[in-house]
Amino acid sequence: MLKRRSLIKALAATGFGGSALATLSGCQVTMDGVKASGASAAKGPARVIVVGGGFGGSSVAKYLKRFDSSINVTLIEPQKTYMTCPGSNWYLAGLVDANYITQNYDALKTKHGVNVVHATVTAVNAAGKKVTLSDGRVLDYDKLVVSPGIDFKYEAIQGYSADVIDQIPHAYKAGPQTELLYKQIRAMPQGGTFVICPPGNPFRCPPGPYERVSMVADYFKKNNPTAKIIVLDAKDKFSKQGLFVEGWQQLYGDMIKWIPASEGGKINRIDAKTKTVYTDFGDYKADVLNIIPPQKAGKLAFDAGLVNDKGWCPVNQQTFESKIHPNVYVIGDSCVAGKMPKSGHSAASQGKMCAASIVSALQGKNAPTAKNVNTCYSLVGSDYGISVAAVYELKEGAIEGVKDAGGVSPKGADAAFRKMEANYAYGWYKSIAMDLWNS
Ligand SMILES: Cc1cc2nc3c(=O)[nH]c(=O)nc-3n(C[C@H](O)[C@H](O)[C@H](O)COP(=O)(O)OP(=O)(O)OC[C@H]3O[C@@H](n4cnc5c(N)ncnc54)[C@H](O)[C@@H]3O)c2cc1C
Incomplete structure (x- = not known):
């Protein structure tokens, strides 16, 4: 493994210069034998x-262009704006507004020369190397x-389905579902009960449900102080548990x-009409x-035949090329990336x-060898x-x-330390959004 200074020298020697150095924030790459620019093979x-x-x-779209501007990169995404899940719990608490967590693709287009097409990919022909758009x-x-x-395994919870998410949101893809939960929390009667049901592993953002519990509690403490929050968990332990509980x-x-x-x-089943949850121990x-249902890779991964029998995409964990279809790469929550959690930071590092x-x-x-990185801040108040932060090899x-x-953060830290980490959380969001969408 190269040390930082030798890595910088190696990058300079390959001609990657400043572009590649920017990757150090998300992952470290040793670029053995990779040229900075010029025509592809x-x-x-x-x-x-x-x-x-x-x-x-x-x-991946931004850094392909930065590593080799001659590549013709086309990003296909149906939405013109993208509300991020990171920060969406803060939004539920009223700590940030919707604009704060809404990004767009202008910088990718105008600063980096990515062709952005607003459409949905409806089919992949891996043998013919073609995609069909909506x-x-x-x-x-x-x-x-x-x-x-990701997509949801609605069928795993009897009584829950895509048909009832307008009454019982999962809010685990940010957007209208987040807005709905935001309104429901505010309309809850004084002294009412908020029930949240996190899924079993593996799922998107392991600390996400527990940050949500914290942020809903923050809102209730200020606006509905006799409210109760019940967490019916499909697991016996969860990420940063000791710190959250403290x-x-x-x-x-x-x-x-x-x-x-x-x-x-x-939970065994739910009754959507009465919002009742049934477990072996009571209702x-x-x-x-x-309800946050169990999860699987996004629908397109299934349509393209990229998934294993567990519903996730096996990849070469060095390059992220699919183990099923050559020349197709899968990154982010859909892929199986060893010990890396399914997080925005992981997805950006993998990109x-x-x-x-x-x-x-x-x-x-x-192929380059790499270090991947993940950092995950959560607000408890x-x-x-x-x-929690980790480096991967x-x-x-x-x-x-x-x-x-x-x-992970120390237990028993004082208020000043927790406040400093809250500031880092906001800083983390700003810097990753700046990296991916705003610079
Ligand atoms: C409440 C919550 C809080 C979170 N907080 C954090 C956090 O603090 N830090 C962190 O690192 N992570 C956090 N995460 C996790 C993070 O949101 C995900 O891990 C991350 O979004 C995964 O990135 P991705 O690219 O795999 O998928 P996404 O970011 O979900 O992007 C997938 C995109 O693909 C598009 N798409 C899907 N199908 C098609 C198709 N057929 N054609 C074209 N486009 C398509 C979708 O429109 C979507 O824009 C949080 C998640 C939740 C739910």
Whole structure:
């Protein structure tokens, strides 16, 4: 592994210069044998199509252009604006407004020269290297990157389905569902009960449901102080549990009751009309019910035949090329990325690695070796932040955490420390949004 200074020298020698150095914020790449620019091995400019303008797709599109501006990069994303899930819990609490967490694709177009097409990919012909769009167009590619996020296994919870999400939101894809939950929380009767049901592993953003609990509690403490929050969990433990529980007790007293799977948290079914949740240990009637269903790779990954029998996409964990279809790469929540959690930070880091791998492949060079990174801040209160960070490397083909690199916030820290981490959380959001969409 190269040390930072030698890495910088190596990057300079390859001609990547400042562009590649920018990747250091999200992942570290040793660019053995990769040229900075120039024509790809293919005749004419290489064509790379990226599907999905979330954290993974926006990252890979931008960094493909920065690593080799001659590549013709097309990003296909149906929405003109993208409300991020990171920060959406803060929005529920009223700490930030919707604009704060809404991004667009202007900088990718105008500053980086990415062709942005607002459409949905309806089919992938991996053998013929073509994608079909919802507007009927068929586009050819040399390399395809797929970052479609997640979909839900609604059928895993009896009584829950896509038909009832307008009454019982999951709010686990940000947008109208987030707006709905925001309104429901505010319309809840004084002293009412908010019930949230987090899924089993693996799922998008392991601390996400618990940050949501915290942010809903923050809102209730200020506006509905006798409200109750019941967490019916499909698991017996969760990410940053000790830190969350410490913060909940400190900030919200007995407002929050967390019930693990083994003590009756696992739900059997729900009655959508009465917002009642049934478990082996009893029934819970909610005023506001937030079900977060178990998850699988985004629909396109299934349509394109990229998934394994568990519903996620197996990839070469060095390059992110699909193990099923050559020349198709899968990044972000849909892929199996070893020990990396499904997070926006992970997806952005994978996007940079994947971009470097594609540039190498197009130039007939060896795939780069990499370090991936994840950092995940959560707000427990408006001035109370906690975090987990990790660095990852490839070991025998699988992404593993680097021992003693990263860690979690200390337990028992004072208010000034928690406030500092809350400030870092806002700073993290600003800098990743700046990296992917605003610079
Ligand atoms: C409440 C909550 C809080 C979170 N907080 C954090 C956090 O603090 N930090 C963090 O790092 N992560 C956080 N996450 C996780 C983060 O949102 C995801 O891990 C991240 O969005 C994954 O990126 P992605 O590119 O895989 O998918 P997404 O960001 O979901 O992007 C997928 C995109 O693909 C598009 N798409 C799908 N199908 C097609 C198709 N057929 N054609 C064209 N486009 C298509 C979609 O429109 C979408 O824009 C949070 C998640 C939640 C739910």
